[in-house]
Amino acid sequence: MVATGRRYRYVGPADVRASVGDFPEGAPIRSSVDLDAYLAAADPRDRDEPFTYVIDLGGTLRLAPRRSEHVACAGGGEVLGAGEIAFVGERDGWVVTEVSNQSTGYCPDPASWAxxxxxxxxxxxxxxxxxxxxxxxxxxLACGERNVVRDDDYICALCGAELPEDVEPRLTAQPPAVERLP
Structure with a gap:
């Protein structure tokens, strides 16, 4: 099955992407049984903090320890969503207590929630x-830096230029060539 939604390609540092082969792809979570098994096998220190997650192009949740890179969790491929997620066990099963789209490698829009x-x-x-x-x-658009917008402050943290308020041009577009002075 191929899920629908906006696809996000990796836009982070090239050296991080190059290291993908050194780490396993995130564990697929297709059921509460999969989640039970993943959490039971996880390092106890990792269970107390959110996990790295991606939603692969098949629409499957994939989990990895928090200190994992999203691009490694995704096996280097495109994703439908990425961020951090935490769970708690309740009587009827697992429940998400925290979930974000915080991934500076993929920079998914809040619309990736779907x-x-x-x-x-x-x-x-x-x-x-x-x-x-x-x-x-x-x-x-001036320096090509990826930015997290905080408090509706659309100013680049690196060069001070104004950031676009709309979602286009997407972060997946190639940044402009920046001439560096000697």
């Missing part, structure tokens, strides 16, 4: 109605 919600629903995992922390990303 793919995340669909993957969680299909896996039978309880969830909130939306991201508990939604992040807005923009690429600076």
């Amino acid at each position: 793919a995340v919600a669909d993957a969680l629903d299909r896996a039978g995992v309880g969830r909130p109605e939306g991201f508990t922390a939604a992040v807005v990303f923009r690429r600076c």
Whole structure:
């Protein structure tokens, strides 16, 4: 099955992408049984903090320890969503307590929630109605830097230029050539 939704390609540092082969792809979570097994096998220190997640192009939730790179969790491929996620066990099964789209490697829009919600629903995992922390990303048109927009402040943290307030041009567009002075 190929899920629908906006695809996000990796836009982070090239050296991080190059290291993907050194790390395993994230564990697929298609059911609460998969989540039980993943959490039971996880290092106890990792269970107390959110996990790195991606939603692959088949619409499957993939999990990795928090200190993992999203691009490694995705096996280097495109994703429908990415961020961090935490769970708690309840009487009726697992429930998401925190979920964000915080991935500076993929910079997914808050609209990627639809793919995340669909993957969680299909896996039978309880969830909130939306991201508990939604992040807005923009690429600076002047210097090409990826930025997290905070408090509606659309100013590049690197060069001080104004950031586009709309989602186009996407972060997946190639940044402009920047001439460096000697």
